[in-house]
Amino acid sequence: MQAQAAPSVWIDDGHAIVRRGMSACLQQAGFVVRGESMGLAPTPVMTGLDVLIFESEPGALRRAVRLAAGRPTRLVATIRTVSEQHVREIVDAGVGSVLPHDTLTPETLVTSLRAVVAGNVSLPGDMLVKLLAHVRQHSQLRPTELNTRERSVLRLLADGMDTRGIAEDLCFSERTVKNVVHDLLTKLNCRTRAQAVALATREGVI
Known part of the structure; x- marks a missing residue:
């Protein structure tokens, strides 16, 4: 190897x-x-x-x-x-x-x-608090908007796992994980994974 x-x-x-x-x-x-x-x-x-x-x-x-x-x-x-x-x-x-x-x-x-x-x-941590405040002001999220697969990926993102780790944990391909993350960012109107995790955490989705 x-x-x-x-x-x-x-x-x-x-x-x-x-x-x-x-x-x-x-x-x-x-x-x-x-x-x-x-x-x-x-x-x-x-x-x-x-x-x-x-x-x-x-x-x-x-x-x-x-x-x-x-x-x-x-x-x-x-x-x-x-x-x-x-x-x-x-x-x-x-x-x-x-x-x-x-x-x-x-x-x-x-x-x-x-x-x-x-x-x-x-x-x-203190910056995440500031980001949460920003996301709360500019985004609204209803828990029903996310499916089970998207919630699972979000939870693992919040745990700090990378694409490969998420794929292994959920038995997905890395391409599938990347597609789910892309769909999540689009659905949540977020530009980064950090914003998506912050929003989902604030709204109690994960």
């Missing part, structure tokens, strides 16, 4: 020490650091890149999303100031993980990136 390639990462941050610290932690955990930048300059090399970590300063979110458009690259945002509006914008843009600088540790960095590479989302 061919060994799985180590996930590749590009690190963007305004402080060299932060970049070097992240790089050391991730390389020790088995990631391949492909490059570094400040303010997304020089422009990250996106070809074949698994994860782009970027500092979500004004304008950076839009540029990062544009760089990743049409690519399988996952986005991870680091933020220095946490606000409800900022969190909402980041999650609505489809970013897989949000890492506040003031609570960032080697363990949370590695755990979050592993979750994102596996296709999951990673949000601190």
Whole structure:
């Protein structure tokens, strides 16, 4: 069996020490650091890149999303100031993980990136609360709108399982799971898995 390639990462941050610290932690955990930048300059090399970590300063979110458009690259945002509006914008843009600088540790960095590479989302508890508030204001969901299969997939998403794990647990193909997730996001009017889980949790569906 061919060994799985180590996930590749590009690190963007305004402080060299932060970049070097992240790089050391991730390389020790088995990631391949492909490059570094400040303010997304020089422009990250996106070809074949698994994860782009970027500092979500004004304008950076839009540029990062544009760089990743049409690519399988996952986005991870680091933020220095946490606000409800900022969190909402980041999650609505489809970013897989949000890492506040003031609570960032080697363990949370590695755990979050592993979750994102596996296709999951990673949000601190206080940010999930903010997201729940946002979803509650903009979405309405009746439990009868979801079928048994969709509820089962949602529960496993809430448990942090990735597509492969859900497929194995429910005896589905990975393609079926992806189709169910797509239908869920469409039905719930959510852009990300995190939003779907937040909405379903808030409404007592799962």
